[in-house]
Amino acid sequence: MAKDQQMKLSERIAVLIKLGEHLRGEDEYLRAIMHRAHFHNKWFAIENQELAINAIAEKFLDAQKLKQWLDTYHIDDNIQPQRIGLVLAGNIPLVGFHDVLCVFAAGHRAKIKLSDKDQYLLPYLLQLLEKLDARTKYYFEIVQFLKNYDAVIATGSNNSARYFEAYFGKVPNIIRKNRNAIAVLTGDETQKELEALGTDIFQYYGLGCRNVSKIYIPQGYDFQSLMEVLHEFRKIVLNDKYKNNFDYNYSLYILNRIPHLANSCIILTEESSLQSRIAGLHYEFYDNLESVEKEIQAREAEIQCVVAKDNILTTKTLPFGKAQEPELWDYADGVDTMQFLLSL
16 A cells, blocks of 8 residues: 555544544435445345444544544554455444454555445445545455455354354454344333343344344243343344244244244344344253352353343343444454554
8 A cells, every 4th residue: 555545543543533523414425325225235224224333433433432442542543454355244334343443553464355235335434534535545445255365353153253263274363153132131120121131132123143032031930021122123023034033933832842932023032052043042040149150251252242131140241232332442253443444
């Protein structure tokens, strides 16, 4: 990268703030892009794309939050840009934006392999950046195949991670596997807290790694209030893909005589696995919270975040309703992406 193309950290921050300001306003072309994305991927409901874009604008591109985040690192304006290969996931809209942001903030160049499920939103955001400052063009390249890279950040399933490790193992890398969020309930949750838990479960149709897919509940837990609250999210079945998954899984449980609880939009089963099917939620009983703490520690590599009431666990937890609201410094899998990039 020529010196006249290279941007100082202050300039990179400035253009990110401008992008955030743009995304908070009206953009008819972005609306058209969102409709195109939904046409190609029915999981990308317009309201979910709006949710993702608003979260990026408010959480990732806010001037104060950017300063708070980047002040904790030493970023040299004379850094020699490295080529960072990014393999992005596509389970929820713009899920890979944080990795792209980290690479740019660190002063490196991103070679981006988009997910087939999310091909339209990120390229448009990069076009907006280029309109705001033409030099950003040299920091991003969307590619069909990754080659000529110095380091890689790849996100996928446990299965794809094995291929990533074999393929990218010779360069510095971050390789992410399946993770899920869990919630720990005491039985004393208020109606409002259970409603917020419903958001953690159903937001983005439950497809995100930060969606609650399993709850830990005390012995003798009364499911009635929880099932009534979760029933309030029944409009989710208006999405045909979700409804098809619900119907298929419900039929399987009935045919195989698997004990379950169900309302019109979710199926609860007692199961040790943290990863539930679409339209499903696993639960597990506990005798005391100390046993839950031990379980969380033992399965740390499978857990993205824990939702619970304040101060019931020594483990770091999030309030109900906040699972899908990560801050800039809430790194996926607990791996500091910025520190990794700055160490190259």
